[in-house]
Amino acid sequence: MKPPNRASRPPGRPGSSPSRATATPGFAARALAVEGLEAVLRRGAALEDALESAPAGLDPRDRALAYRILATSLRRLGTLRALLGRLMEKGLPKSAPRLESVLLAGATQILFMDVPNHAAVGLSVDLARADRNTAGFAGLVNAVLRRLTREHEALAAGLDPDFADTPDWLRARWVAAYGLDTARAMAAMHRVEPPLDITVKSDPAQWAQTLSGEVLPTGSVRILQAGPVRLLPGFAEGAWWVQDAAAALPARLLGEVAGRDVVDLCAAPGGKTAQLALAGARVTAVDRSAHRLARLRENLARLGLEARVVEADAAEFSGGPFDAVLLDAPCSATGTLRRHPDIAVAKRPADILTLAALQSRLIDHAADLTKPGGTLVYSTCSLEREEGEAQVERLLATRTDMVRVPLAPGELEGFDPFITPQGDVRTLPSHWTRGEAERSGLDGFFAARLRRVA
Structure with a gap:
């Protein structure tokens, strides 16, 4: 996880409209990443097909950023869900399942990418506001992600440093086939972006x-x-x-x-x-x-x-x-x-x-x-x-x-x-x-x- 980067301004930008938010630099890439997470987590799409909804004129750099957010979110999904779960004792609102993808994308940028925390939080709030199903939870997004920037090290206490992002059934199979040390080394490598x-x-x-x-x-x-x-x-x-x-x-x-x-x-x-x-x-x-x-x-x-x-x-x-x-x-x-x-x-x-x-x-x-x-x-x-x-x-x-x-x-x-x-x-x-x-x-x-x- 990257070291904390304190927000230099309040990230929520109260009063900003969805139309203004969509014109914000970096918004299109984050919106595409969230749509990609929805495609994989809710609709069963493969990662290589998850960004097919990208606008035809999207800058290749925005598409590349969206892919990196999406792939890193999936690579570290176990850790992300564990930390967000510790910040949301009542769980995700059932009326807004898409909210998880907004939070996952924001948390990924805060914890694992070279993105200023204020940008990661602020754009996540904008994403929540831009969708009528999640607009009412923009304040929750702001509060959860701001706490994550401050408390992520304490929240991660007790998580296995290697196996946290490996499904239990795969961990059991690999330990049986290759031994604990090799299984742990494989799981640790899976957490790192590949060359x-x-x-x-x-x-x-x-x-x-x-x-x-x-x-x-x-x-x-x-x-x-x-x-x-x-x-x-x-x-x-x-x-x-x-x-x-x-x-x-x-x-x-x-x-x-x-x-x-x-x-x-x-x-x-x-x-x-x-x-x-x-x-x-x-x-x-x-x-x-x-x-x-x-x-x-x-x-x-x-x-x-x-x-x-x-x-x-x-x-x-x-x-x-x-x-x-x-x-x-x-x-x-x-x-x-x-x-x-x-x-x-x-x-x-x-x-x-x-x-x-x-x-x-x-x-x-x-x-x-x-x-x-x-x-x-x-x-x-x-x-x-x-x-x-x-x-x-x-x-x-x-x-x-x-x-x-x-x-x-x-x-x-x-x-x-x-x-x-x-x-x-x-x-x-x-x-x-x-x-x-x-x-x-x-x-x-x-x-x-x-x-x-x-």
Whole structure:
């Protein structure tokens, strides 16, 4: 939490009208952040879709600020709700559920962002006044947030410094799977805004210098995001694409793919398809979502890369057989909580079993699409063993035509810290501690390499 920043003027600005408030600098960004919180918390939207209501002419910097407020609010939701709950003994007014989003956005700026407290409080009061359902509670917003600026350290007493923002069911699963110390390290990393990782088409060192970043051992370039991604050097020219360093690993397990027929199942939004196409493969990208495939086509066009794009259910796709198959299966995505904190809101324990059943169907079909002698890589961005290790063990136990091809130490540069005793790849959010937490960590990923035998 940031140190207290005393308000230099009364933040409520009594008498200001909603129309005047909406013209206040910074109001549009905060209003969009509140609408995004409503979309995620009340309507079940995904974080990546939560800001679709943004006005067409909104300044990209306002959109970026709104996204940061929204993502930080979700990332620190457990802490925020605990502190606000201690300030509101009677709870939120049932007649104004939107009030929670106004308070969450304001509290996020006070506690976790470099925003003057008077601005965070004053704009939150303006937001309350601008909505007829919350206008009557503007005084409550003012009082609660002003107390938060003064008392946040005392209010936080007793909160777990690492697990406060992790749902209890996930904490229990991670402690059982990885031990208390590792689970705590993962949870602590989830509380920190992630860096931006990119995959470059060529010359990682040059792009690291241009973007003030660093080249990671596996070849990805890591930067601290400096403004909207689309405005960074090289994006419009198609020199690179956004891809977490862990997400870039599974495609590399296929080895040399130049001139080979490769299918990327569940391919959108296309980071792995781009990797394979850049490496010279003849790629077929399959996904069931027309909306997500539109993004994949846009990404390929920007990058100047080609692939055959097929809209189909990956469990029923009838192409092939292929020299190599990459299946990055739909999953709970708990390994991406740092980047997609809405997952902690959306997912429930029962989802793991439902998704595991789907993954079993997909990996069986992926094996059928693999030529004898061909390679299948199965991966998920999940920390849950039912969606990773257990899927591979089940496949190997039920199909005599599939064998594991373990990854050997030193086989691929930068992979050694992530190789399991079985020769699979397992990355954790707490891996790659590289100085400051903001420059450290990875998405949680599992990947296994298999071969189909005659």
